[in-house]
Amino acid sequence: MPSLPSTTRRTVLAGAAASPILWVPPAAAALRPQGVHLAFGADPRHQMAVSWSTPSSVRRPRLEVGPDRGLGQLVDVESRSSKDVRTVYHHARLAHLEPDTTYRYRVSHAGSAPAEGTFRTAPARPRAFRFAAFGDMGVNAAAAAHVALIREQQPDFSFVVGDLCYADSSGGTGAGGDETQDFALWDRWLRQIQPSARSAPWMTTVGNHEMEAGNGELGYAGYLDRFALPRNGVHGSPVTYSFVYGNVGFVALDGNDASYEIARNADYLGAAQDRWLVRRLEAMRARPDLDFIVVGFHNCMYCTNLVHGSDGGHRDRWEGIFDRFGVDLVVNGHNHCYERTHPVRGGEAVAEAPRGAVVDSARGTTYLTAGGAGQAVYPVGGQPLSYVTIEGGVRVPEPTTWSSVTSAQHSIAFLDVTPRDRHGVARMRLVARATDGTVLDRVTLRR
Ligand SMILES: [Fe+2]
Ligand SMILES: [Fe+2]
Structure with a gap:
């Protein structure tokens, strides 16, 4: 390693x-x-x-x-x-x-x-709270508008799934060398997010654009210079971590380690990250005060967008683990669009979850692509046939019966979590908002 x-x-x-x-x-x-x-x-x-x-x-x-x-x-x-x-x-x-x-x-x-x-620090006991989830922001007018939207919506924190400022536009492919790098973008991005991030934490993960050519063996040195994240991740990977807020456990994974599509950092952690993930999920599910588990990483496990499609590397490594521990929500970015799946178990949708649905999240995991935070959006259009990238980088067409809602608009997802009510039911209500605040999608996960 x-x-x-x-x-x-x-x-x-x-x-x-x-x-x-x-x-x-x-x-x-x-x-x-x-x-x-x-x-x-x-x-x-x-x-x-x-x-x-x-x-x-x-x-x-x-x-x-x-x-x-x-x-x-x-x-x-x-x-x-x-x-x-x-x-x-x-x-x-x-x-x-x-x-x-x-x-x-x-x-x-x-x-x-x-x-x-x-x-404000997290509560000692579960109480209602809100978090924002998104990725693929960049430095641009839409991104700045989203920071204003996030301020307006007042989440307790943001869970940000990579591709932050695009200081290295090659996105981990290494193509273009120094020509593709502008590290001054980091400072512009940090100034851009300050109106929100100075008072509500931004919990970031790495995307392929955080693999900066020439910036350390993994390319993460520039990212690590600028952030001070929890130091409880996989041994050998300070970009991974977990934390608990109220009745929700959050796990931030390094998706670059499991990608078949962009293999630059593939398997630098390998089984070590998988074992760490299992231990974290085991510990979270053993806690009587936790209801939901949310996992975040950059690449899409389930997305019909034809630009990147779905990455079979993450399915091979983590889908069985997510299923075993009943992960409620997986937040991805990478495809610059919005997409939400029906609840999925064993690769199949287990229930219909159209806009406005209430999902029993113990039955299946909802996969969210929240990659519309600012960079130019990709046109949607994979349903009902999209593709998954398998080992070796080969794109294999597949039917996409798991896809529920797609949108090619810029968006930010907001999630309102409430603790168990008198019937013992906890809820996580997702509202995806376009730049102007318009609601694009709603769904309630319950447990
Ligand atoms: Fe991106
Ligand atoms: Fe990406």
Whole structure:
């Protein structure tokens, strides 16, 4: 198993007299913190990471945090440089927070105006909450409009399934070399998402466009420089993790490891990721307080869109596992469109779930393609015959009786989760919204 690339990393203790990062004196005020974004730690009740960037190195980057305006606590900051940009990325991991509590924070450095924000930790016991799910955003007008939509809908957090900013447009194929790379896009993307991500965590996963040519053996170094995600994933893969929020367990997988379509990172984890997935799902299903399990990764297991179709690699590796543990919802992107399946077990639809349906999600897994978050959408048109990519990259036509709703409009999915009612039924209501907020699809999963 190849080890992950080491990036240039320097740890800076807040309040230390001198930063090991070279101090560039002029225009400190112009180096204002930007691209502020949050991520939960492995335990969202008690842990949060605050990340931000500065256009170049700065002296004494720091984060202050507290439950009120007094802030009060000064937190260690880790600062990282990254390939081909002067931008420096700062990360503060907070622990020992109180559940279901709003905190204020302020990030700053010597000589700069601060940036301030708030966040709320996850509840100690299940309560109603909302999360957004989407992928394939990019830096563009539709993406910016979606950030505004997400702010308006006020999810507690977003679950983002890869292809974030497209700094490497080759998408892991390596075609085009350096010509296809513009790492400045990362900073534009982080500024674009800040209005949402500074107050509600963005839990990201990798897509094929996060495999950046020349950026470490797996290509993930640039992604890892910019995010501080939970560190409870597969050994050897800091891009995987899991967390629990309320009555839902979330698992973020590395879809690149299982893809037959884009094989650049295929099987670098292999059985290790599968075993980790089984252990996580086992542990989640053993918890009496959890109702739903949501798994996110980039590539589509079930999608009729003819641009990428479905990837048989993920079916071969994970479908049996999802079935065994009754995974309720799988969120994918990659195809730039919206699609929702009927509940699926053993590769077959087990019930009809048209728009507005109520699905007994213990019977089958709903597969969602939520790849319409901003990049140019792909025309729909695989039903009733699409294809699956099998080992070796061969596309094999197949009937697609599992497909329920498709849309070629840009969209963001929002999911409202409620804990068990007095009859013991928990619900997850999905509403897919177009850029202007129009409802494209609705379905309720119940357990
Ligand atoms: Fe994409
Ligand atoms: Fe993709």
